[in-house]
Amino acid sequence: xxxxxxxxxxxxxxxxxxxxxxxxxxxxxxxxxxxxxxxxxxxxxxxxxxxxxxxxxxxxxxxxxxxxxxxxxxxxxxxxxxxxxxxxxxxxxxxxxxxxxxxxxxxxxxxxxxxxxxxxxxxxxxxxxxxxxxxxxxxxxxxxxxxxxxxxxxxxxxxxxxxxxxxxxxxxxxxxxxxxxxxxxxxxxxxxxxxxxxxxxxxxxxxxxxxxxxxxxxxxxxxxxxxxxxxxxxxxxxxxxxxxxxxxxxxxxxxxxxxxxxxxxxxxxxxxxxxxxxxxxxxxxxxxxxxxxxxxxxxxxxxxxxxxxxxxxxxxxxxxxxxxx
Numbered sequence: 001x002x003x004x005x006x007x008x009x010x011x012x013x014x015x016x017x018x019x020x021x022x023x024x025x026x027x028x029x030x031x032x033x034x035x036x037x038x039x040x041x042x043x044x045x046x047x048x049x050x051x052x053x054x055x056x057x058x059x060x061x062x063x064x065x066x067x068x069x070x071x072x073x074x075x076x077x078x079x080x081x082x083x084x085x086x087x088x089x090x091x092x093x094x095x096x097x098x099x100x101x102x103x104x105x106x107x108x109x110x111x112x113x114x115x116x117x118x119x120x121x122x123x124x125x126x127x128x129x130x131x132x133x134x135x136x137x138x139x140x141x142x143x144x145x146x147x148x149x150x151x152x153x154x155x156x157x158x159x160x161x162x163x164x165x166x167x168x169x170x171x172x173x174x175x176x177x178x179x180x181x182x183x184x185x186x187x188x189x190x191x192x193x194x195x196x197x198x199x200x201x202x203x204x205x206x207x208x209x210x211x212x213x214x215x216x217x218x219x220x221x222x223x224x225x226x227x228x229x230x231x232x233x234x235x236x237x238x239x240x241x242x243x244x245x246x247x248x249x250x251x252x253x254x255x256x257x258x259x260x261x262x263x264x265x266x267x268x269x270x271x272x273x274x275x276x277x278x279x280x281x282x283x284x285x286x287x288x289x290x291x292x293x294x295x296x297x298x299x300x301x302x303x304x305x306x307x308x309x310x311x312x313x314x315x316x317x318x319x320x321x322x323x324x325x
Contacts, residue, residue: 032067033280036087038106039098041075043229044251045265046098049118052269053096053276060277075229077101077172084109096276097141099225100126100175107139114285117141118272119265121175121223123290132290140288142272144175146223146248147296148182150261152192155246157313158259158300159218164193166216166243168208168234170226171198179222179248194220202230206237213241223248223263231255235304244308250297254323258304264297299323 037053039046050070057066069092073079084105087095094114097103103117107128120126121144129135132143155162167183169176180196187194195215197208205227209219219238221227227234228249235256238245247257250264271294279285303324305312312320 033065033094034067034069034092035094035096035276036069036071036083036092037096037098038071038073038080038083038087038102040073040077040080040101041099041225041229042072043225043231044255045223045228045249045263046119046225048251048265049098049269049272052266053118053273054269056270056273057277060273062277062280066280073102080105081109088113094276094279096272100173101225103128103139103141107137111138113138114279115139115141116272116276116279116285118268119144119223119263121145122178125178126174129290135286135288135290138285140275140285140290142268142275142291142293144223144249144263144265144268144293146179146262148179148222149186150296151220151246151248152183152186152190154259154261155218155220155244157316158305158310159244162217162244164195164216164218165246166209166212166219167194167196168205168212168219168221168227169196169198169224170200172200173224173226176222176224176227179224183220183222199226202226202233205230205234209234209237209241213238213243216243218243219245221245221247221252221257223252228252228255231257239304239307242308244304244310250299253299253301256304257301258308258310259300259320261296261298263293264295267295267297268293297321 071083088110095106097106097117099119103120106115123129167180169180199208231252235245244258247260248262253260298320300320300322301324302322
């Protein structure tokens with residue numbers, strides 16, 4: 001089939017991840033379908049989706065048929081291109097790109113190797129596909145578009161006194177920018193006030209939050225990879241100012257956000273794993289439409305609620321999962 005991965009640039013991590021998988025050369029073994037799974041940064045949401053898709057492949061009986069090669073750019077977006085180039089040079093059978101920057105780097109590198117993306121909020125806006133229903137190239141995947149309106153409506157129930165929202169996001173992430181635009185449009189339609197601060201580095205978070213704390217009643221950040229990777233800093237600073245943070249992902253609530261109707265990254269990973277299996281089993285990638293995450297997580301951080309003096313309404317008690325207690 002194809003030769004095994006020889007060596008990659010410094011900082012790229014390669015490891016077998018399914019039971020029975022190996023990353024060392026052994027000509028006696030049955031050749032396996034080789035998948036490079038790439039993520040741009042290390043943080044709980046992306047790690048959840050990665051681990052869940054691998055577990056799902058295991059459940060589907062692919063343990064002895066697949067070799068997994070894990071790669072992480074560790075926040076260095078310039079490294080993503082090198083990672084993809086190495087995977088293409090080594091002729092892997094599939095690239096699984098977690099999050100928008102990884103998917104864009106993969107598609108710019110190869111038009112032949114099948115690419116499955118996960119955790120891409122806006123595949124069309126990101127230039128990955130022209131239509132969700134008809135991928136016209138070598139890429140499809142599972143989108144993690146969030147229900148912005150539901151999150152804002154939830155905030156009205158939990159914190160009805162909130163009048164102005166502070167929107168903090170990474171302007172370099174198309175997924176985050178698109179979600180913020182949806183949130184702003186919804187607020188404009190409903191006459192809800194907001195102020196926004198765009199950042200480009202984690203070092204900007206503290207200043208961004210500080211600049212808004214005296215002007216807003218609550219914060220909103222979508223499924224933003226940069227903010228999620230620094231959620232502990234973000235949420236602590238907001239809590240010290242007495243402001244709740246509404247977010248777009250389950251792990252961001254666990255890491256200090258107040259609540260979400262957002263992405264369950266375990267379910268996202270499982271859904272992506274099933275799509276990967278369909279392609280391995282012979283289905284053409286062009287015949288697989290882009291999917292949206294099938295179920296949203298409803299989560300409240302009761303520890304943060306208690307710190308902020310927020311009483312959880314009885315109407316949400318049974319509907320929402322509680323973390324932080």
